[in-house]
Amino acid sequence: MKVIETGFDGLYELEPKVFGDQRGYFFESYRRELYQELGIQEDFVQDNESFSVKGTLRGLHYQQTPHAQAKLVRVVKGKVLDIALDIRKDSPTFGKHHTVLLEAERHNMFLVPAGFAHGFVALEDSVFFYKCSNYYNKESEGGILWNDPALNIDWGIENPIVSEKDQVLPTFASYKEKPAF
Structure with a gap:
């Protein structure tokens, strides 16, 4: 497993070893002991x-x-x-974001720790898979407006398809008034 540093504490791009031949390919997308050896202690549930x-x-x-x-x-x-946006108020990268191109053909992964707001845009019809370290809880949902000009995120697409819910999320300035992390 290749770990690619992002400059954000706990945020990594990961490239697994892929074994391929004329039949296809195989790779381990998750193996707890390997992740722990890499210093990643998350317990996915x-x-x-x-x-x-x-x-x-x-x-x-x-x-x-x-x-x-x-x-x-x-x-x-x-x-x-x-996209991962650091929303940890005491972090040196608070309010900054990191972008990774995830491609099925590359099998690359992105480890997004707690304390980041997360989003993505499908550049092709896409199946997106993710492991979570905690169970979803509706009352704990939070979000930040995807196109907030203060964040200056280049989503690489014009006129995306966005849910009604995501169109009315609070701005980052609003989040900073009562940070969750």
């Missing part, structure tokens, strides 16, 4: 999968404490631009 048509944007979402979640995300089919 829930798996989720979504399908998004090209142009769909989901995010920026997070779960508040005590239901905060780390996520290990990857694309099973397609390609997405994945």
Whole structure:
């Protein structure tokens, strides 16, 4: 497993060893002991999968404490631009974001720790898979407006398909008044 540093504490891009031949390929997407050897101590308890048509944007979402979640995300089919926004008020990278291109063909993954708002845009019809370190809790849902000009996030797409819920999330300035982390 190759670990790619992002400059954000706890936020990593991961590239597994893929074994391929004329029959296809095989790789371990998750093996607890290997992740622990890499210093990743998350205990994943829930798996989720979504399908998004090209142009769909989901995010920026997070779960508040005590239901905060780390996520290990990857694309099973397609390609997405994945965004993690640091919302930890005491972090040196607070208010900054990191972008990773997740591609099914590359099998790369993105480890997003608790304390980050997370979102992605499907650049192709895509199946998105993620492991969570805590169970989903509706009352703990939080989010930040995906197109807040203060964040200056380049989603790489014009006129995305965005849910009604995501269109009315609070701005980052609003979040800073009462930070969740």
